[in-house]
Amino acid sequence: MTEIDRAHGAMAANDEDDIARLRFYERLAESEVFLLLEKEAEGDRITPATFEVEDQSYVLIFDREARMSEFYGKDIAPYAALSGRAMAQMLEGQNMGMALNMGVAPSAMLIPAEAVDWLAQTLGRDPEEVEGQITELTPPRGLPDSLLQALDRKLATAAGLAVEAYLCGVTYEGGGRGHMLAFVGTIEGAEAALTAAVNEALVFSGIDAGMLDVAHLEGGDPVSERIAKVGLRFDLPTPQMPSQPGANPGMDPAKPPKLH
Incomplete structure (x- = not known):
């Protein structure tokens, strides 16, 4: 059971609980997710694997690499690893939703494009600068x-x-x-x-x-x-020693991936 599973379970338990819904999206934004690709990345450019449901396109994301491999059916799958926050910002305005943990976890769900755009816009709000004595x-x-x-x-x-x-x-x-x-x-x-x-x-x-x-x-x-x-x-927590960014797009926050 992952943090996203627990947040999804709390949200699903009560459709009227707005706080639980917000907590789910907060957890999604802060988690590392794995985006299944059609093929290996070409530099910083990626081609996500997608599927259609009722004229809506979805990319496939997973909160564990093992879950992605289980869905893919092979141990090694082409993917990009990035935060849910970066994922939403990358997809904003693309009319594309996110299919989370499909068929491999209790948190499996379809997140429509309008919810992806809302999340990206919410995370991208700029605070106002004010002065006062x-x-x-x-x-x-x-x-x-x-x-x-x-x-x-x-x-x-x-x-x-x-x-x-x-x-x-x-x-x-x-x-x-x-x-x-x-x-x-x-x-x-x-x-x-x-x-x-x-x-x-x-x-x-x-x-x-x-x-x-x-x-x-x-x-x-x-x-x-x-x-x-x-x-x-x-x-505030003491930082851990930074790890070397991986070769997969999205691992280095200074070089976000670009959609094909």
């Missing part, structure tokens, strides 16, 4: 557990991008109030990725019109010390 920092209050859990899950995937993060209440000059997640010790160039991760946590927590400010601070400065005294702390 902070007048008061307080402990966080009144935030739903679903958001705290979503932040915890999302920050668990941000190993090595910052040292720690603190969630606190904030009051701005002029009386505006809200909440802020402050990252301390963010590595250079990781600010956008962390801010996007927080934005995704808001979306997948199911909070309508939710807002959360994000700040990036240096360790040891007065503001970070103040936040540490009142904020809810999140420890």
Whole structure:
């Protein structure tokens, strides 16, 4: 039983549970998936294996290489390995759905093109940049557990991008109030990725019109010390030693595959 199997099972158990549906798509976006190809990749260009259901084309993806081999009927199959996030973004606008784990797992399902486009657009939302003078920092209050859990899950995937993060209440000059997640010790160039991760946590927590400010601070400065005294702390995992990217398209995030 994989994480995608469990998320799919929770979603299938109650069609009216929007949170379970969001959790499934969150899990799909964060998982590595294996895309079955018609033939071996040519450089960074790939030709996915597809099939048609009621005039809708689907690519075949699997959350385990063994499941792909079981479906393919041979131990070795041409494939590209990439994240579900990259998969959705690659397929956006192509009028193509995703067939997940067909015939080989309890999570087998057809994800239509409109759902693929929704996922890609959701993951691609750009946060707004704002400026404001902070007048008061307080402990966080009144935030739903679903958001705290979503932040915890999302920050668990941000190993090595910052040292720690603190969630606190904030009051701005002029009386505006809200909440802020402050990252301390963010590595250079990781600010956008962390801010996007927080934005995704808001979306997948199911909070309508939710807002959360994000700040990036240096360790040891007065503001970070103040936040540490009142904020809810999140420890970011220590990164593992990076592995050498594989030869299959999609393994190297700097070189995403291109569809034929």
